[in-house]
Amino acid sequence: NAGVTQTPKFRVLKTGQSMTLLCAQDMNHEYMYWYRQDPGMGLRLIHYSVGEGTTAKGEVPDGYNVSRLKKQNFLLGLESAAPSQTSVYFCASSLPGGGLNHEQYFGPGTRLTVT
Amino acid sequence: AQSVTQLGSHVSVSEGALVLLRCNYSSSVPPYLFWYVQYPNQGLQLLLKYTTGATLVKGINGFEAEFKKSETSFHLTKPSAHMSDAAEYFCAVSYNDMRFGAGTRLTVKP
Numbered sequence: 001n002a003g004v005t006q007t008p009k010f011r012v013l014k015t016g017q018s019m020t021l022l023c024a025q026d027m028n029h030e031y032m033y034w035y036r037q038d039p040g041m042g043l044r045l046i047h048y049s050v051g052e053g054t055t056a057k058g059e060v061p062d063g064y065n066v067s068r069l070k071k072q073n074f075l076l077g078l079e080s081a082a083p084s085q086t087s088v089y090f091c092a093s094s095l096p097g098g099g100l101n102h103e104q105y106f107g108p109g110t111r112l113t114v115t
Numbered sequence: 116a117q118s119v120t121q122l123g124s125h126v127s128v129s130e131g132a133l134v135l136l137r138c139n140y141s142s143s144v145p146p147y148l149f150w151y152v153q154y155p156n157q158g159l160q161l162l163l164k165y166t167t168g169a170t171l172v173k174g175i176n177g178f179e180a181e182f183k184k185s186e187t188s189f190h191l192t193k194p195s196a197h198m199s200d201a202a203e204y205f206c207a208v209s210y211n212d213m214r215f216g217a218g219t220r221l222t223v224k225p
Contacts, residue, residue: 033213040124042215042216042219043205045212103161106159108156
């Protein structure tokens with residue numbers, strides 16, 4: 001099993017450009033999450049999904065959109081990138097049934113720089 | 116709402132010395148508590164977790180943590196540090212959602 005994979009691994013954007021980050025998991029997990037990691041701030045939840053076709057806002061959702069059209073995929077979109085969105089983005093997945101309480105499995109991360 | 120405070124953004128120990136990484140949580144309900152480790156340029160992986168039951172939890176790579184409700188703490192320890200333990204460690208608390216601490220970077224000196 002590949003676990004949780006993320007593409008791309010690195011990306012540089014200019015202010016105002018758009019992009020989509022793809023997360024895929026092969027563990028048949030119901031729950032998926034997008035986090036951003038910034039120095040000294042730990043991980044902050046952007047959006048999450050408790051199942052196919054369902055998404056919800058996390059702690060820092062502004063400037064991002066997500067979609068979960070297939071159970072195994074969770075997409076994070078930036079419509080108009082800003083320098084404040086320079087960060088490392090992590091996707092994670094977990095089991096259902098109170099899944100927010102369960103162990104989360106993380107992808108390797110995407111390092112995004114917005115100039 | 117729950118929150119996590121990790122005391123010390125950077126801890127440095129000598130190889131063979133005790134590792135102690137501190138975590139205090141705030142939660143109005145019984146929490147689920149986790150420690151994750153992040154090696155350079157990698158995602159987070161679970162070290163150990165506390166849900167219910169025994170308050171001393173053993174994890175991978177010789178780490179353990181003790182849940183102390185009276186102190187609202189979940190400190191991570193390892194009796195003898197190895198060079199390979201150098202990484203960033205995150206404490207997390209969960210009830211309705213997962214909240215991570217800011218992280219502690221562990222350096223191990225030869």
